[in-house]
Amino acid sequence: MSDATFTPEYEAQFGDYVALMKPRVMSLVVFTALVGLLVAPVALHPFVSASAILFIALGAGASGALNMWYDADIDAVMRRTAKRPVPSGRVTPGEALAIGVGLSGIAVVMLALATNLFAAALLAFTIFFYAVIYTMWLKRATPQNIVIGGAAGAFPPMIGWAAATGGVSVESVLMFALIFMWTPPHFWALALFMRSDYDDAGVPMLTVTHGRRSTRRHILAYTLLLAPVGPALALTPVGGPATLATAVLLNLWFLKGAVEIWRRDETAAEADGYRAEKRFFRFSLYYLFLHFGALVADRLIAGVL
Amino acid sequence: MSIRATHEIHERRFSRNRGVALLLLAFIALVFGLTVVKVQNAGPTQGFDHVVRPELIEGAQ
Numbered sequence: 618m619s620d621a622t623f624t625p626e627y628e629a630q631f632g633d634y635v636a637l638m639k640p641r642v643m644s645l646v647v648f649t650a651l652v653g654l655l656v657a658p659v660a661l662h663p664f665v666s667a668s669a670i671l672f673i674a675l676g677a678g679a680s681g682a683l684n685m686w687y688d689a690d691i692d693a694v695m696r697r698t699a700k701r702p703v704p705s706g707r708v709t710p711g712e713a714l715a716i717g718v719g720l721s722g723i724a725v726v727m728l729a730l731a732t733n734l735f736a737a738a739l740l741a742f743t744i745f746f747y748a749v750i751y752t753m754w755l756k757r758a759t760p761q762n763i764v765i766g767g768a769a770g771a772f773p774p775m776i777g778w779a780a781a782t783g784g785v786s787v788e789s790v791l792m793f794a795l796i797f798m799w800t801p802p803h804f805w806a807l808a809l810f811m812r813s814d815y816d817d818a819g820v821p822m823l824t825v826t827h828g829r830r831s832t833r834r835h836i837l838a839y840t841l842l843l844a845p846v847g848p849a850l851a852l853t854p855v856g857g858p859a860t861l862a863t864a865v866l867l868n869l870w871f872l873k874g875a876v877e878i879w880r881r882d883e884t885a886a887e888a889d890g891y892r893a894e895k896r897f898f899r900f901s902l903y904y905l906f907l908h909f910g911a912l913v914a915d916r917l918i919a920g921v922l
Numbered sequence: 923m924s925i926r927a928t929h930e931i932h933e934r935r936f937s938r939n940r941g942v943a944l945l946l947l948a949f950i951a952l953v954f955g956l957t958v959v960k961v962q963n964a965g966p967t968q969g970f971d972h973v974v975r976p977e978l979i980e981g982a983q
Contacts, residue, residue: 630934631941664959668952731956 619692633707637685637716638678645905646677646773652909653777653792656855656916658750661732661781668731669780673773676724676740680769683717683748686710688756689817697811717748721815739779743772757819760826767800768908770794774909791850792909798843799905802836802875806898809833810891831880836897840875844868847908857915867904874900 650673656665662668664843684701685692693704702708729737737769759765771793778789808815808824809832815822823832847864850856874897881893916922 628931628934629938631938662959662963664955668956671952 627707629668629702629712631710633702634712634716636748637682637702637708637713638720639681639684640678642681642770643674643677645770647672647674649792649796649909650773652912653774653789654781654920655777656788656912657778657781658787658854659783665731665801666781666810669728669736670777672724672728672731673740673780674774675720676728676744677773677898679717679720679724680744680747682713682720682764683744684752686713686717686899687752689713691757691820694817695814697814710732728776728780730834733783735783736776739772743769743776746772757821760821760823762821762825763804764801765860767797767804771798788850788853788855791846792912795843795846795850795908796905798839798846799901801839802843802871803834803901805832805839806878806894806901808887809894810898829883833881836882837875837879838874850912855912855915859914859918860908860911862911863907863914867907870900871897871904 627672647670651670654669685701689701689703689710692698692701698704703713704711718869721741725737725741725744728740747766747769751762751769754763755762774792774796775785775789778792779785783802808822809829816825823835827835847868848861851861851864874893877893878897886894913922
């Protein structure tokens, strides 16, 4: 630091605290929670809906901060995460913990006041699941970390639905299942082309513990298990022709990518710089956005929204 | 004579403090907005402190 005489320590900027909350993950949470809330059969006042989404996003951000606090040691050795606020020294671990715990409390209490206790309890459980079950326990203990930990990312549409209805239903469980089954192939594709990162950090990713051949098989298996969830959701009252068409097309495309990954070996993947894996990973992001977008489209077609 | 020179760190601190201030103001506006919406959407309300509640008095209705 050039101004060491004036600033012996770096002082965190507002943007550093925002980065602590994983804004990119938050965008997915906001979107899926919003869809869960919009397609629910009970309409909330727009201001209450917007507040509910904000508090769900805040809860997600808080769990992101707790994750960054606990994982600072492994984030520091991974290229993808080394520049995060805590490992880079811009935010102290204590600050990250305080922000994580503080915002968790605010998010849960405010969601309870804005909507209902059940939605707030579900949000509290999600934060606990991500910060404790996934981050502190599973992530470093088992190669199935991604599978079980994926549940944390799958809860937001259920919370959105619960905020509107006050309960759980087949539709919200299927929205949960869609994200839950989608998470493993999404992350394992990433692990295939970010190979040294997870190895260096000692995180027991499937690529490290069971090998890359096995990871390719797992991607295909989970993509096959994912395939019926979208069409099933389309057949529930929240679905419709747009969801069905989108689900069929997206799953065919996703399956094609998974088969391609399964048939390739490391030599072929290294030869073209993991093109198929990177394409599959990129497509997996569109997969979720389009799927949930189709649910809203069906509500618009039905004239509900 | 007062010290007038503003170091770069003061500007950065100001930007952070402004961010926190705006966030707090937004939170106040949000809670106020929620209160207005909740009160408007609530059914008939009744104050309970030091107020005679006719339905509790036998034979009053």
